[in-house]
Amino acid sequence: GAVPGSANLKQVKLERESELRIEVSEEPLRLRVVNGTAEIFGSELPPEIWRTFPPRMKFAVFTWYGATIEMDGVTETDYTADETPMVSYINVHAILDARRRFAKASTSNDPESSQGPRVIVVGPTDSGKSTLTKMLLSWAAKQGWRPTFVDLDVGQGSITIPGSIAAAPIEMPLDPVEGFPLDMALVYYYGHASPNMNVELYKALVKELAQVLEKQFVGNPESRAAGMVINTMGWIEGIGYELLLHAIDTFNASVVLVLGQEKLFSRLKDVLRSKSNVDVVKLHKSGGVVARVKEVRKRSRNFKIQEYFYGLSKELSPYANTSSFSDLQVFRIGGGPQAPKSALPAGSTSVSNPLRVTPVNIDDRDLLHSVLAVSYAEEPDQIISSNVSGFVYVTEVNVVKKKITYLAPSPGTLPSKLLVAGSLAWLESV
Numbered sequence: 001g002a003v004p005g006s007a008n009l010k011q012v013k014l015e016r017e018s019e020l021r022i023e024v025s026e027e028p029l030r031l032r033v034v035n036g037t038a039e040i041f042g043s044e045l046p047p048e049i050w051r052t053f054p055p056r057m058k059f060a061v062f063t064w065y066g067a068t069i070e071m072d073g074v075t076e077t078d079y080t081a082d083e084t085p086m087v088s089y090i091n092v093h094a095i096l097d098a099r100r101r102f103a104k105a106s107t108s109n110d111p112e113s114s115q116g117p118r119v120i121v122v123g124p125t126d127s128g129k130s131t132l133t134k135m136l137l138s139w140a141a142k143q144g145w146r147p148t149f150v151d152l153d154v155g156q157g158s159i160t161i162p163g164s165i166a167a168a169p170i171e172m173p174l175d176p177v178e179g180f181p182l183d184m185a186l187v188y189y190y191g192h193a194s195p196n197m198n199v200e201l202y203k204a205l206v207k208e209l210a211q212v213l214e215k216q217f218v219g220n221p222e223s224r225a226a227g228m229v230i231n232t233m234g235w236i237e238g239i240g241y242e243l244l245l246h247a248i249d250t251f252n253a254s255v256v257l258v259l260g261q262e263k264l265f266s267r268l269k270d271v272l273r274s275k276s277n278v279d280v281v282k283l284h285k286s287g288g289v290v291a292r293v294k295e296v297r298k299r300s301r302n303f304k305i306q307e308y309f310y311g312l313s314k315e316l317s318p319y320a321n322t323s324s325f326s327d328l329q330v331f332r333i334g335g336g337p338q339a340p341k342s343a344l345p346a347g348s349t350s351v352s353n354p355l356r357v358t359p360v361n362i363d364d365r366d367l368l369h370s371v372l373a374v375s376y377a378e379e380p381d382q383i384i385s386s387n388v389s390g391f392v393y394v395t396e397v398n399v400v401k402k403k404i405t406y407l408a409p410s411p412g413t414l415p416s417k418l419l420v421a422g423s424l425a426w427l428e429s430v
């Protein structure tokens, strides 16, 4: 009920194993736990402390044993639900935890037994994949593990801007507002919001990322034992399905968690039957997952790019730098004209090489408002096998003075002069 003295203050009492589902309106919302214990997607909220949640955020405050929550602000919607799949999710966590302990206790250097669980979360769009990923990582981190988070969803981008695939060690339960930490992330830039744009490139980058992580695990038994949690995209038909199989295979996943789709579950169970070391597990989708229409997803991609440069609540100011065309080199991967099949010599499928790296003229008008990745490559032919240090956003191209102006999250010269363009653009006026 309402609290006297403040029009927008509201207390909600939650019974054990229930949750308060909230969609924040266009105004931020403050919230705190006044009694009991509660968590947001696996991350416990400290008692009494107010947290501010940004506009449009959708989340649930869940309690295992009961709690009283206080909200200050007007929400889009808020309601309590006592039917949640949380018990089945925490049971999965318990099994993963046992496997991690088993891996850690393995005295041998045997790569099999010292390897903790490699979990991949799959399911259609809006089935709660990212959310389950967050919970599993936060619960593991709370118990002292440092699992590796892998994000293969180029459409949304949990760690950094969309169009990327990335991995990061998770050292503490995730912050319920900030989400995944970016500082230690290993990022590869694909450049498009859908794997459809260049399937071969997507696969190549997934492979690169997997190989680098594999190498890191060799020298780090602790993170090896903690294992990984891999989030995937919601495209599960046709090529999307092939890409899921490719990811399962490339990362040597040992646990496949299928959310919210019977058909996908039985397909995967069938094709992975021959692999005795892979468990395919079906889980219920939470009724709290909020479906996002295409437009909303597009908007949220835009916000994600804005967040990279300006911070979650515009608390950062990016640096504007100007460089001469001659100081930078911009490249594009793949593309090129696709000849119709009938025009090709028998046996060949396409003339364009999806992994070809081609230089882009900086005076190309297309570069204006585009997001470019700053590659760690030293030579253009290393671009596909190199991760990126970050991103810049092109705000001005001056053809007369041959200068390009861009925003960067930090001042000074870029760590490399090789930049990678994709098809991601961003209009700042959101």
Ligand code: ADP
Pocket (backbone or CB within 6 Å): 019, 021, 022, 057, 058, 059, 060, 123, 124, 125, 126, 127, 128, 129, 130, 131, 132, 234, 286, 287, 288, 289, 290, 291
């Ligand atoms: P997917 O990764 O499968 O596309 P998400 O995990 O991103 O789906 O969930 C979609 C949206 O629903 C997100 O904004 C998420 O925060 C929200 N959400 C998920 N579970 C709940 C819940 N139990 N209550 C309220 N919102 C939720």
